[in-house]
Amino acid sequence: xxxxxxxxxxxxxxxxxxxxxxxxxxxxxxxxxxxxxxxxxxxxxxxxxxxxxxxxxxxxxxxxxxxxxxxxxxxxxxxxxxxxxxxxxxxxxxxxxxxxxxxxxxxxxxxxxxxxxxxxxxxxxxxxxxxxxxxxxxxxxxxxxxxxxxxxxxxxxxxxxx
Amino acid sequence: xxxxxxxxxxxxxxxxxxxxxxxxxxxxxxxxxxxxxxxxxxxxxxxxxxxxxxxxxxxxxxxxxxxxxxxxxxxxxxxxxxxxxxxxxxxxxxxxxxxxxxxxxxxxxxxxxxxxxxxxxxxxxxxxxxxxxxxxxxxxxxxxxxxxxxxxxxxxxxxxxx
Numbered sequence: 600x601x602x603x604x605x606x607x608x609x610x611x612x613x614x615x616x617x618x619x620x621x622x623x624x625x626x627x628x629x630x631x632x633x634x635x636x637x638x639x640x641x642x643x644x645x646x647x648x649x650x651x652x653x654x655x656x657x658x659x660x661x662x663x664x665x666x667x668x669x670x671x672x673x674x675x676x677x678x679x680x681x682x683x684x685x686x687x688x689x690x691x692x693x694x695x696x697x698x699x700x701x702x703x704x705x706x707x708x709x710x711x712x713x714x715x716x717x718x719x720x721x722x723x724x725x726x727x728x729x730x731x732x733x734x735x736x737x738x739x740x741x742x743x744x745x746x747x748x749x750x751x752x753x754x755x756x757x758x759x760x761x
Numbered sequence: 762x763x764x765x766x767x768x769x770x771x772x773x774x775x776x777x778x779x780x781x782x783x784x785x786x787x788x789x790x791x792x793x794x795x796x797x798x799x800x801x802x803x804x805x806x807x808x809x810x811x812x813x814x815x816x817x818x819x820x821x822x823x824x825x826x827x828x829x830x831x832x833x834x835x836x837x838x839x840x841x842x843x844x845x846x847x848x849x850x851x852x853x854x855x856x857x858x859x860x861x862x863x864x865x866x867x868x869x870x871x872x873x874x875x876x877x878x879x880x881x882x883x884x885x886x887x888x889x890x891x892x893x894x895x896x897x898x899x900x901x902x903x904x905x906x907x908x909x910x911x912x913x914x915x916x917x918x919x920x921x922x923x
Contacts, residue, residue, distance in 0.1 A: 634800040641835035647913040664848040665834035672827035673803035686826040751809040755921040
């Protein structure tokens with residue numbers, strides 16, 4: 600049996616239309632809390648320590664706000680417009696906390712095509728209850744040429760909780 | 762010999778003054794590229810595959826733009842104002858690519874204190890050559906009460922490159 604090769608394909612500036620939408624989803628597990636703390640350096644215990652988090656207004660561990668931001672960037676980089684995009688600007692409004700096992704869906708909508716391949720996109724992140732957790736806008740340079748890429752396989756990451 | 766316990770202390774709304782600055786630094790290694798791809802889902806090969814990246818305008822692997830955003834959020838959450846802050850808004854302008862072994866420094870500056878503990882901060886990220894890579898502004902609710910916290914120790918994370 601052959602290995603399945605996953606590919607992803609971009610949407611060029613010429614193909615994009617105002618009103619086009621695309622989505623991208625991820626679930627928050629303890630792994631994301633640890634990995635995001637490690638990669639950003641934000642080791643605030645509200646994300647890491649269940650006992651500490653129980654004494655905060657959130658009552659339990661919550662995601663780093665910028666984890667939702669990273670999902671928006673992943674949606675832009677891998678789905679719409681996808682590979683070959685250049686990220687120029689992002690605004691983020693953090694509306695609600697994200698809790699363990701919440702499944703977030705990023706929805707991107709093309710708001711406007713500007714000269715020089717610039718595209719403005721509305722970015723909304725909802726949880727599994729349909730509540731808005733983050734909103735914002737992104738400005739990118741959309742790719743001018745079609746690309747179909749193999750998805751790189753990530754090395755195995757092991758978290759040793761001891 | 763006792764274990765060293767690292768602590769971090771917040772800066773309350775009353776303590777913050779317009780013009781106050783604080784900084785936070787990190788270096789981009791291959792680990793950050795893999796971990797950020799894993800935690801965000803952005804597996805674009807420009808961040809992961811040296812051969813692919815060589816054929817892009819960047820000529821080599823670059824950081825996920827939102828990794829710089831995550832450093833800004835870490836600076837806000839752990840340094841100024843630090844623990845107890847609530848993240849409301851962030852704007853990001855991505856100015857230059859970040860390459861392997863670049864050391865980034867986030868500099869935060871208090872631009873304005875608003876009613877209801879709101880604080881507006883200027884966020885600048887420079888590389889080791891003093892070039893601006895990201896700029897933006899953050900709005901947070903600063904903590905009203907002093908907190909001195911132990912820094913949680915992260916579990917050991919192993920990346921198996923096989």
